[in-house]
Amino acid sequence: MPALEDLVRLLGADLEPVAPLDPPPREITGVHVSELTDPTPYLAGGELLLTTGMGLTGQTAQARAYTARLAAHGVTALGIGLGPVHATVPDTLLRACETAGLPLLAVPAPTPFLTVARTYWSLTAAAGHEELSTALGTQRELVRAAAGPDPVRAVVRTLADAVEGWAAQLTPQGEVMAVWPHEHRSSARRIAAEVARLRMAGPHSSATFPLDGDDVVLHPLAGRGQLSGFVATGCPRPMKAPDRQLVLTACALLALQSEQRRRGITAARTARACVARLLLSGHLDAARSLAADLGLPAIAPRVRLLAMAGLTDGTDDVLDVLEPAAAGRGRQLLAVAEPAEVWALTGGDDVAAVRAAALRLTAERPRGARAVLGPETSVTELHRQLPALRRTLAAVPPGTLRDHAVHGTPGAPSLAALLGYRRTDLVGAVAAYLRHRGHWERAAADLGVHRNTLRNRIATAARLLGADLDDPDTASRTWLELRENGLA
Secondary structure, eight states: OOBHHHHHHHHGGGSEEEESSSOOOOBOOEEEEOOOSOOGGGOOSSEEEEEOOTTOOSOHHHHHHHHHHHHHTTOOEEEEEOSSSOSSOOHHHHHHHHHHTOOEEEEOTTOOHHHHHHHHHHHHHHHHHHHHHHHHHHHHHHHHHHTSSSHHHHHHHHHHHHHTSEEEEEOTTOOEEEEESGGGHHHHHTTHHHHHHHHHHOTTOOEEEEETTEEEEEEEEEETTEEEEEEEEEESSOOOHHHHHHHHHHHHHHHHHHHHHHHHHHHHHHHHHHHHHHHHTTOHHHHHHHHHHTTOOOOOSEEEEEEEEOOTTOSHHHHHHHHHHTOGGGOOOEEEEOSSOEEEEEOGGGHHHHHHHHHHHHHHOSSOOEEEEOOOEEGGGHHHHHHHHHHHHHHSOTTOEEEOSOOOOTTSOOSHHHHTOOSSOHHHHHHHHHHTTTOHHHHHHHHTSOHHHHHHHHHHHHHHHTSOTTSHHHHHHHHHHHHHTTOO
């Protein structure tokens, strides 16, 4: 909006300041002409009010009441047209304006009020054109930034410069992905509470709140009704309408970029899920062949199976947390995502990080998420663990992670020696042998091996356990321990 000083400077002798001689830097919302002694019902505030003073009688009390009403209503300035009623500015009006703090200007004869109004609207049009040109230029810069090699950081930086403050993109959990300028990273981190509130409110809610003297605006990034993050902007002044439009444009560009990135992630996850399904179905050769065709790392010979259930809020964000934890040494997480379950394979140095991530997820989710981390086993025997792990997962209390590293059942031989045996799956052999009550043929058929192979495995297991598995007491206690740990 045009300022009073700009209007005075442009009109020159057609609009002369009376008191004060230097007009204050006030914005004008419009030019209004009225001869009423109380025009405030027709004013919104911020106007330059023009009058010939027809209703002013020269009385001090009347002039003071008139100017006080205008000042209280937020009128920017009063302009009196000289000639038709008053040849000069009435002293009572001058003193009343000085008392009320209302700038007083004179429109000398024969300048018509229409000249003042037209000049004001020409200034308004010029300012609007300049503002529009600036906004369009910034819009183009945002689009170019979004098309660059590092779109997130480029868009955040362009947005921060446009609003003359700072900007940041955050994950749905409130973690800072990018911020500019960098010294405002602490401010971006401090809005985690507002992020949590908006996440609960849904993907279409925004918020404005003060933070360290800045007005912070927080907008969600959403696509297909799903939340993919947040954009936060802060500036030391209330955000203007053009700036808010720039924020919305930046949000749309970042949401589109997030959607494109999500499509790439989903495609890669789908490919890895096919490999995981083959492994969980016992088709090891097919899984290895597919992994090689997809350019995935070689499948580890021994793994642990993580099962998570009760994921009523979806599984994508669960994989978003588990995948970085399993990204050591160039590995990629092999996982199958069902509507409310995730079955993921982990092993080696990644187990501790994946376990910590799963523990955090089960603790943070309020709607009954639970998890089971199975024992280390050969990938050839992995599919045999599924029935026992499913039973254990169903029995785990909500908010709990059950780690099937053996805790030991009183009176039973320790299974640690069997779990540490790397040449073959002795745990599966013992479980099958006890399940079929020592019947060699049926146990061997269950495992898909020759009965002599099974005899050798049971003999090795008995030697490692230091116990006779044909002893009823030993067999029963070992079976209970296997069941308790989801191994049978």
